[in-house]
Amino acid sequence: MINLITGLLIGIGTFFIVVGSIGLIRFPDVLNRMHATTKTTTLGACSILLAATVKYGNSPIGLKSFLALWFLLITAPTGAHMIARAAYRVRVRLATDRMVADDLEGVAERFGYPPEQDQDQPI
């Protein structure tokens, strides 16, 4: 029974990691890629961690993976959030043609961020 659940969780985890990584490659700009990679961390890695917790239960491995699970779940989005914020402030070129709605329409001009740069600026 335990093995079945662990196997299932590992399957789900791997699926999300692979899909996330493919997304990382195919998406046009930073924000989209970030969207994909956060999936790999939260859903992918955490489900494998959950599998480990289930499998090993109350042993050092189990507890540590449980801790890692929670740590990852919380820190991954923050990391992504910080990166997105920084990327936006640095005005990295975004795929505006496919953009449906830009909530931060006038924000960049009002805060006087540096003009839009193409990708390989000296940062």
Next chain:
Amino acid sequence: MILLPVVLFAPFVGAALTPLLARYLGRRIGWWAAAVALGNTLALLTLLPSVVHGDTLRFTIPWVPLLNADLTILVDGLSLFFALLISFAGCLIMAYGRFYLDPREEHGKFFAYMLLFMGSMLGVVLIGNLIALFVFWELTSFSSFLLIGFWDRREASRYGATKALLITAGGGMAMLIGFILLQQVTGSWDLETILRQGDLIRASSLYLPILGLVFLGCMTKSAQTPFHIWLPNAMEAPTPVSAYLHSATMVKAGLYLVARLHPALSGTEAWLYLVGGVGILTLCVGGFLALGQDDLKALLAYSTVSQLGLIMALYGLGTSAGVVAGSFHLMNHAAFKAGLFLCVGMVEHETGTRRLSQLGGLWRAMPWTAVFTLVSAAAMAGLPPFGGFVSKELFYGATLDVNAGGARILFPILAVAGSALTFAYSLRLVYGVFFGRPGKPPKHPHEAPLGMRWSPLILAALNPLLGLWPNSVGHFLLGPMAAAILRHGAEIHLALWHGFGWPLLMSAMTIAAGLFIYPARSRIQHWQEEVFSRLSLDAIYDGSLRVLSQSGRGVSLSLQSGFLRRYLLWIFSFLSLVVFSTFIWDRVSLLPAEARSVLSYEGILLILTLVTSIAVVLAPRPLPAVILLGGVGYLVGILFIVLYAPDLALTQILIETVSLILFLLVIYRLPPFIPEQASRGRLLRDGLLATAVGGAVAAVILATAGQGYFPSIAEFFLRESVPGGGGRNVVNVILIDFRGYDTLGEVTVLAIALLGVYTLLAKKDTR
């Protein structure tokens, strides 16, 4: 025999005390120095009876047990004679020096150096251990440097001092190598054991290099030809120094060493030609140059060089007659040369000049000095009633019975020529200064003060003594000395009159040739000026010095260019050069002993690492490069994980992240990283160098890890980890417990490095 170390170290103690005492004694410090020398002489005289009847006194101080080299003080006939010579001459000259130095000079400093020299010279002649001998040998060069350059305000004395030091110390270095080779052959540093293994040394393949190198040291110290150039410049020293160092003692150190090593090295063809040849050559060259000199002290300097050549030639003959003649002439030379120097000093002291052209007809003004100079010069020329004549006869006798091939004819002829030149310049010395047309010296000449005249009087009186009763000296000093050199008793019968024979004929020819050469001296002088303006040895010496300093400056400029890049370039290219050359030289095989198949994922990982590291190099800006570097670090981390080394993986990843953070902190201030700036050539060069260094490091790892040269220490640690260190984590146990000492060292280094960084950063004004 507690007396021996006392004798050896008394001058050093005296030298140390002299500056203190100078404050109280003022100008009378000269007497203190003379007293020390007199004390030494008397102490040595007490040793005379036991040495005369043939036994060798020994006193051993354990010095360097590791090298089994201990300070053995060895006194036999040879060393006792030299020690007596050094102390007695020292005593006379220091008493004379007391008057010679004018009051304004620093007497304390002068006599401290003189005593220092005397101690080191005694050390050279009394020590029976090669290393200590070398130490004292260099000490004599050092103290001669101090004494020559005593009047350091004058450029000429500084030049003379450095020249003397460079040449004698250079020779000393060669001699040291010779000593080391000697130790390799005989296996011990102790002089006596070496002297007993003469045949072993002569037979060994290293004989020639040893002979050459040791003799090189003697040649430079005794100013034999090609190395005689420093002696005339050394005449810039005060006259007592010239008399003491550059005639009586220091220049004889080379002779002493030749005599001391005579049983070990002599007796072969090479010895005859090298030592004998150089000696005879120096005799002639020195005599010829002396003839052409205008400055009195330079004339005496060259005469010393030629007389030393004569003695060296005698020792070079390798026969017992040669040794006896050489030792006897050594005594004569000590007497008349020191006397001549003191007389010249008195002339200079009174007339204010040393130039022959300005002197003349002084016998009326300075009768006493004239008599002393006449007696000493006559002894030097080898006229009958004086000791010089006896040693000249012996010299001719010895050269005649040389039985080695070509030398049989050549040696006697050169001997006669040299002696003729000696006769000529001694005649020139006496006539030029005291007789002939009176010159116009700067100061009106009058007789030297009484105190100054005692020393030359004693020295001059020795000559007739040696001439008329040579056997008395023979029995006391000459016998044990010759025995020490030859290692077997030598029958000595010195007599003023040897009856008719070839030697007497050769003496007559010498005097005739001398009289014939004398009038031609002015032409010789001009001829010398032209020749030496072009190819003099001095020019070679100065030229080589200039080249040396320029090339030194050139090398340091190119190395210390101030650019970090340049330093790294030199360091890395040297590193790879060394590694590759050793590998190629020893044909080290890089293939591991038992090759393990590379697993699939290891292969992929390695390729990935390669790709990423290339990306790091090609990264356009510093930040991407740093992140990619982080990537490479993590890849290597995985490699550790895959090979089940968790500790290493942890350390690797942590270090990678911390360095990433440090880079981020620093990047902001790095100069703009503009790759295009580097020209294609430089990129290629740096690329090549990088691959070379990478290759070198890889080769080292492959060579050491795979070959199994040393049994791997892993088993030990694995086995001992739990019982010994009490922990299953072997890496940690090693770090803290087994190799705790190393970690302690590393950690302290880390702390010290931090202090360095802290001072640098904390003090910098933050922009």
Next chain:
Amino acid sequence: MNILVNGALVAIACATMLCLYRMVVGPSVPDRVVAFDAFSTNLAAVVLLLVIRDGLAELIDVVLVLAILGFVGTMAVAKYLKKGDIVD
């Protein structure tokens, strides 16, 4: 069970290579940082699978460390991106 874990290992390994591709190519720095973060998490997953497959208690620390360092690294670079220095 083992086949599944080995299969997962290979899949995640390929995914890691994809992240590496993005890291190397990544036009702008944020791309590279994101790829770096994903890369470290994938590594954690790989290690975790090794732990699950072979039951090695030691390697679990590595997973935790990778997670922590991925986070701190991303935060540092993100802050740097914004104003050129990360500690002000």
Next chain:
Amino acid sequence: MRRPTTIIAEVVTRFAFPIIFLFSLHLLLAGHNNPGGGFIAGLMTAVALVLQYVVFGMREVQRVTPSSYLGLVALGLTLALGTGLGSLVLGWGFLTSGILHLQIPLFGEVEVVSAFVFDVGVYFIVVGVTLTVISLLGRETA
């Protein structure tokens, strides 16, 4: 109040810091038997504090942390040397380590190795060195 990073970051670091710090202590304490050790623990604590520096900025953190970490380095060195000299004083050779078996109520039988004190010394030194450099470099730009 100019905030170096967003509130979210601050909240999350307040959550993450204790975990990282405790984990580093865990690495230190478990060092002898499973992966860890003074050096790695030191670096991990440094990383934890760097996170604080990054997120809360230099001024905030300086209010809490000591002005200079040199004291830590000194402490570490004395500990390391202390263990060495200690064993010397007790008659064994320099730096020999002894093993004690303590009965701590909560954890049961615990085996403490004298080398552990040496490890703690190393830990303090590594933390001190890393943080001094980082705080110096960091303050540079303020």
